[in-house]
Amino acid sequence: xxxxxxxxxxxxxxxxxxxxxxxxxxxxxxxxxxxxxxxxxxxxxxxxxxxxxxxxxxxxxxxxxxxxxxxxxxxxxxxxxxxxxxxxxxxxxxxxxxxxxxxxxxxxxxxxxxxxxxxxxxxxxxxxxxxxxxxxxxxxxxxxxxxxxxxxxxxxxxxxxxxxxxxxxxxxxxxxxxxxxxxxxxxxxxxxxxxxxxxxxxxxxxxxxxxxxxxxxxxxxxxxxxxxxxxxxxxxxxxxxxxxxxxxxxxxxxxxxxxxxxxxxxxxxxxxxxxxxxxxxxxxxxxxxxxxxxxxxxxxxxxxxxxxxxxxxxxxxxxxxxxxxxxxxxxxxxxxxxxxxxxxxxxxxxxxxxxxxxxxxxxxxxxxxxxxxxxxxxxxxxxxxxxxxxxxxxxxxxxxxxxxxxxxxxxxxxxxxxxxxxxxxxxxxxxxxxxxxxxxxxxxxxxxxxxxxxxxxxxxxxxxxxxxxxxxxxxxxxxxxxxxxxxxxxxxxxxxxxxxxxxxxxxxxxxxxxxxxxxxxxxxxxxxxxxxxxxxxxxxxxxxxxxxxxxxx
Numbered sequence: 001x002x003x004x005x006x007x008x009x010x011x012x013x014x015x016x017x018x019x020x021x022x023x024x025x026x027x028x029x030x031x032x033x034x035x036x037x038x039x040x041x042x043x044x045x046x047x048x049x050x051x052x053x054x055x056x057x058x059x060x061x062x063x064x065x066x067x068x069x070x071x072x073x074x075x076x077x078x079x080x081x082x083x084x085x086x087x088x089x090x091x092x093x094x095x096x097x098x099x100x101x102x103x104x105x106x107x108x109x110x111x112x113x114x115x116x117x118x119x120x121x122x123x124x125x126x127x128x129x130x131x132x133x134x135x136x137x138x139x140x141x142x143x144x145x146x147x148x149x150x151x152x153x154x155x156x157x158x159x160x161x162x163x164x165x166x167x168x169x170x171x172x173x174x175x176x177x178x179x180x181x182x183x184x185x186x187x188x189x190x191x192x193x194x195x196x197x198x199x200x201x202x203x204x205x206x207x208x209x210x211x212x213x214x215x216x217x218x219x220x221x222x223x224x225x226x227x228x229x230x231x232x233x234x235x236x237x238x239x240x241x242x243x244x245x246x247x248x249x250x251x252x253x254x255x256x257x258x259x260x261x262x263x264x265x266x267x268x269x270x271x272x273x274x275x276x277x278x279x280x281x282x283x284x285x286x287x288x289x290x291x292x293x294x295x296x297x298x299x300x301x302x303x304x305x306x307x308x309x310x311x312x313x314x315x316x317x318x319x320x321x322x323x324x325x326x327x328x329x330x331x332x333x334x335x336x337x338x339x340x341x342x343x344x345x346x347x348x349x350x351x352x353x354x355x356x357x358x359x360x361x362x363x364x365x366x367x368x369x370x371x372x373x374x375x376x377x378x379x380x381x382x383x384x385x386x387x388x389x390x391x392x393x394x395x396x397x398x399x400x401x402x403x404x405x406x407x408x409x410x411x412x413x414x415x416x417x418x419x420x421x422x423x424x425x426x427x428x429x430x431x432x433x434x435x436x437x438x439x440x441x442x443x444x445x446x447x448x449x450x451x452x453x454x455x456x457x458x459x460x461x462x463x464x465x466x467x468x469x470x471x472x473x474x475x476x477x478x479x480x481x482x483x484x485x486x487x488x489x490x491x492x493x494x495x496x497x498x499x500x501x502x503x504x505x506x507x508x509x510x511x512x513x514x515x516x517x518x519x520x521x522x523x524x525x526x527x528x529x530x531x532x533x534x535x536x537x538x539x540x541x542x543x544x545x546x547x548x549x550x551x552x553x
Contacts, residue, residue: 041146050159051145058141058166061427063134066176067127068434071539074510075363076126076178077462078481083110084124084466087117094465094476095484095491099269099282102260104217105180112136122470126463127436129178136182137175141166143189144370150196150236151339151374153381161377164320165370169426170313174366176430180219181366187215188222188229189370192342195233195249205233205245209252216257220286222367224353225346226253232342289359302360309365312426315419317365320347320372323379330382340378346371384408438535439464442506442543445532447471450504454478459485459505459524482511486518499524500548504531507542 041047081094083106092103112132117124144165148158165171175182194208212229215222230246237245264270264279272278293300309317324347327337337344350368354360387408443464450456453472459482460468465475473479477494482505484491495501498520505511505524515521528544535541 041149047145047149047155050155051142051162054145054159054162054166055138055141058162059134059138061167061431062137062172062176063131064431065433066130066134068436069430070173070177071435072126072439072463073177074461074463076130077465079106079109079178079180080113080124080126080129081462081465081481082106083113084117084469086110087114087124095481095488096277098277099264099279100285101180102217102220104214105183105219108183108218109178125467125470126178127440130176133176133178133182136186137166140175140182140186140189140370143186143193144373147189147193147196147343147370148374148377150193150198151232151343151378153336153339153374153378157377157381157384160380161370161373164316164373164376167423167427168313168316168369168373169423169430170309170316170365171369172427172430173312174363174369177363179363179366181221181363184215184219184222185367185370187211187218188225188367191215191229192232195229195342196236198236200236200238200241200245202241202245202248205237206248206252208233209249210256212249213253213256216253217260219367221364224349225367225371228342228346228349228371231345235338235341291358292360294357295354295360302354302357305360305362305364308362313423315422316369316372316376320368320376321351323372323376324348324351326379326382327375334382334385336378336382336385340375343371343374343378347375383411435539438539438541439467439508441534442541443467443471445534445543446473446504446506456503457501459502459511459521461506461508461510463508463510464506482521483514483518485520485524492520495520499527499546502546504528505544505546507544509538509540 041051082092082097082103085091085094086103086107087110091097092106097103109132112135113124113129116129116132123129141162145158145162148161149155153161166175188211191208191211194204194211197204208229212222212226216226230249233245233249234242261270261279269276269278271280292302292305295302295306297303324344327334327340327344330337347368350364350371354364387404446458446468447453453468454474456473456478458468458473458479460479462481465479465481468479469475477491480491480502485495485499485502486492502524505521505528507525507530511521512525515525524546525544527548528546530542531545533540533542
């Protein structure tokens with residue numbers, strides 16, 4: 001079903017010349033949406049060639065050395081272990097599923113990793129399974145290009161947005177990791193592309209609602225971006241069918257989104273109660289997490305997160321914010337600014353939430369990366385249109401025209417000289433440095449030096465959990481995700497003597513950092529001695545053997 005169009009667009013009706021009124025001199029067009037590109041991506045050879053070349057470059061940079069950089073994270077291990085549990089038919093998590101996030105994210109990871117895990121079960125580890133994130137990165141990068149073209153960016157600007165999104169060192173590092181945010185961004189970009197469809201089919205708008213729901217069920221924080229999707233749909237839908245488009249999209253999104261609380265209700269886990277987890281408790285936990293301080297206050301956790309982003313790249317975060325501000329200031333007379341209203345709103349919302357003194361995770365910026373890239377590219381297009389594409393007036397002297405062109409070229413060269421060396425250094429590190437050797441060495445030691453893995457209990461972070469499962473340790477109760485030794489009753493009831501029922505603790509940076517708030521883990525660390533250490537400094541991994549008062553367990 002398609003939107004209702006004016007009759008003149010449906011049939012080739014010849015209109016007498018005298019009935020076609022020309023706009024009055026000095027009048028301003030009331031068209032709210034620029035004309036869509038004349039060719040679709042799939043039928044435009046220049047677009048296909050440019051997008052394809054950029055995609056190859058992005059895949060090489062992101063894929064090279066992907067298993068060894070950046071350092072494996074506990075969150076990656078958690079999501080992959082939960083995907084493994086889904087594959088093995090062990091439920092929605094490798095321990096008790098407690099509604100910390102909707103499960104759709106790691107169900108998708110389970111589907112993506114099913115084929116390699118089926119043929120090589122031992123490959124189901126964080127480092128090797130990072131390769132599947134290249135699929136997500138590829139789809140997202142293409143969608144950024146498509147969205148840029150659908151929002152009427154010129155070809156070079158859409159390509160710039162795609163390059164910013166895929167080749168920024170910040171993007172390369174974060175998009176390599178097995179994070180739910182990366183999958184949610186892919187669905188969000190699909191929702192934007194459908195909302196900005198030049199065909200204006202109603203089913204495209206319904207599809208946008210479905211894609212938006214999939215994004216939220218993948219990572220619930222994508223709720224923040226939904227107003228930007230609706231704004232894009234409002235601007236790109238036809239006025240005669242706009243109310244049907246918006247109603248259909250919102251209805252589709254809400255109905256699919258309600259499947260999550262319905263699932264909890266059917267399991268009897270919607271509200272708190274004795275002896276079971278609940279969706280309400282999961283939401284309450286996420287909403288009550290201690291804040292990490294104001295992002296611009298030195299010494300706070302949020303400030304440290306911001307500095308970690310800027311360490312990898314200053315161009316995309318700061319340039320994207322500057323691009324959004326430029327589009328805002330030129331809203332009234334810039335077609336590009338009006339076309340990019342949706343991405344600019346997304347940047348504004350996400351930046352505003354980051355400024356609040358609440359909890360700010362390191363992967364939060366992933367949700368903003370495509371929109372920062374688009375508004376930065378849009379800002380560059382707006383400046384270029386104002387400087388280079390403006391026709392020389394009859395009164396403008398030729399030296400002034402050449403001066404405008406010279407300034408524009410100088411700015412472009414200066415930007416390239418600033419960006420390219422810094423991006424080269426950041427991406428060179430990502431493509432050559434091995435940050436995960438200590439994890440690999442620890443996994444090999446525990447697999448070869450422990451006599452009876454099947455009867456040994458080890459505390460580890462989730463980055464190593466699946467490695468040890470493949471080495472023969474019993475999942476769940478033999479190799480134990482260290483949080484569960486204090487927080488999961490299903491695990492603590494198997495430890496009547498507490499830490500004394502454990503044999504080893506693998507003291508990774510994550511374990512050492514969080515042990516202070518976990519009594520069993522803290523006691524295990526204090527009552528153990530390092531057998532072997534891999535790596536040095538804060539990134540070292542110690543394998544510590546636990547000693548009890550009566551000797552070994």
